[in-house]
Amino acid sequence: MDGVLHNAWYAAAWNHEVSETPLARTLLGEPVVLYRNRAGRAVALEDRCCHRGLPLSRGRVDGDAIECGYHGFTFDDSGSCIRVPGQARIPPGAAVRAWPILEKYQIVWLWAGTPEDADETLLPDWQVMDDPAWRVVKGDPPFHVACHYELFNDNLLDLSHLAYVHIRNIGTGAVPDFPIVTSRGDRTVRMIRWIMDSPPAPLYARFGGFDRNIDRWQYAEAQVPSLNTVWVGCLPAGCGAKPGDHPAAIGRGPGGRDGGGFEFFNLNAITPETDRTSWYFYAHSRNFALDDPEVDEMFRVELRGAFQEDVDILAAQQANMDRHAHKPRDWLDINVDGPGLTLRRMIGDAVAREREAA
Ligand code: FES
Numbered sequence: 001m002d003g004v005l006h007n008a009w010y011a012a013a014w015n016h017e018v019s020e021t022p023l024a025r026t027l028l029g030e031p032v033v034l035y036r037n038r039a040g041r042a043v044a045l046e047d048r049c050c051h052r053g054l055p056l057s058r059g060r061v062d063g064d065a066i067e068c069g070y071h072g073f074t075f076d077d078s079g080s081c082i083r084v085p086g087q088a089r090i091p092p093g094a095a096v097r098a099w100p101i102l103e104k105y106q107i108v109w110l111w112a113g114t115p116e117d118a119d120e121t122l123l124p125d126w127q128v129m130d131d132p133a134w135r136v137v138k139g140d141p142p143f144h145v146a147c148h149y150e151l152f153n154d155n156l157l158d159l160s161h162l163a164y165v166h167i168r169n170i171g172t173g174a175v176p177d178f179p180i181v182t183s184r185g186d187r188t189v190r191m192i193r194w195i196m197d198s199p200p201a202p203l204y205a206r207f208g209g210f211d212r213n214i215d216r217w218q219y220a221e222a223q224v225p226s227l228n229t230v231w232v233g234c235l236p237a238g239c240g241a242k243p244g245d246h247p248a249a250i251g252r253g254p255g256g257r258d259g260g261g262f263e264f265f266n267l268n269a270i271t272p273e274t275d276r277t278s279w280y281f282y283a284h285s286r287n288f289a290l291d292d293p294e295v296d297e298m299f300r301v302e303l304r305g306a307f308q309e310d311v312d313i314l315a316a317q318q319a320n321m322d323r324h325a326h327k328p329r330d331w332l333d334i335n336v337d338g339p340g341l342t343l344r345r346m347i348g349d350a351v352a353r354e355r356e357a358a
């Protein structure tokens with residue numbers, strides 16, 4: 001795929017999706033088969049046999065190796081062919097591509113670029129996925145979305161859409177009335193909005209049991225190319241939330257639970273599948289009602305319903321752009337588009353640098 005950054009980690013699968021049964025998934029335009037070897041390590045190989053091109057995912061895992069389901073070529077977990085049925089000689093170059101894999105935060109990450117450059121420190125800090133003080137509900141299975149991944153990036157950095165797309169669950173009409181503050185780091189763009197002294201959104205009223213106005217915050221931090229951490233929460237209005245407050249560390253917000261409100265993290269990883277389709281992995285991690293299956297269910301069902309609304313909007317947007325050959329450069333920009341445009345520029349620059357280096 002052109003126009004994507006290769007030297008980056010992309011979510012390939014939830015950890016529980018990868019097993020001894022091969023999983024086929026197209027990532028950045030490449031056919032990939034994922035499976036676990038005997039040690040339990042996740043493996044990602046090109047899902048295309050070098051003999052006659054059958055997807056290896058149509059075959060079977062045999063110990064550390066995977067056997068093609070057509071004529072039995074067998075590949076070890078580095079992608080080298082180790083067996084050709086009917087002959088002792090393995091033709092030179094008989095291999096499929098293998099990608100570096102990292103398993104962290106309950107996600108199997110694939111490094112799409114130069115293997116030697118794979119660098120674990122390039123993942124964002126999502127320790128709330130593994131911290132027992134936080135309760136995680138994953139979006140399972142990942143959404144398959146009929147849009148270019150950058151449309152999803154835009155969506156997650158412009159939460160003014162809550163007033164329109166999510167008015168029945170996490171939105172209120174007041175959201176766009178409150179301005180955003182934008183900042184950027186080397187590889188990150190941050191969007192902050194405080195929605196002060198406003199009625200709670202329907203789902204917020206249910207989560208927090210509010211019968212009066214709240215102060216609500218949205219902190220979105222997107223990392224190049226498509227990993228976005230959204231920290232949200234609210235307090236009863238007048239309880240001391242200060243616009244501009246920023247958490248000193250994860251979970252140390254302006255009060256959240258202790259102040260009579262609540263907070264949670266929404267972690268998002270968008271992985272390009274093709275130029276027109278993406279995989280959307282998301283999870284919610286909260287530090288309240290840890291052992292409450294009813295709250296789990298609200299996150300699982302209600303928030304999936306809300307995110308389905310994004311998936312539908314984005315597919316319609318992409319379809320309309322394609323139908324009329326409409327490009328991002330034809331768009332009209334307003335204030336709330338700032339963070340998304342910054343991220344687009346940063347991705348564009350990173351892709352250009354990568355191309356130059358190649
Ligand atoms: S296509 Fe895989 S062994 Fe022939």
Ligand SMILES: [Fe+2]
Binds near residue numbers: 161166306
């Ligand atoms: Fe949304």
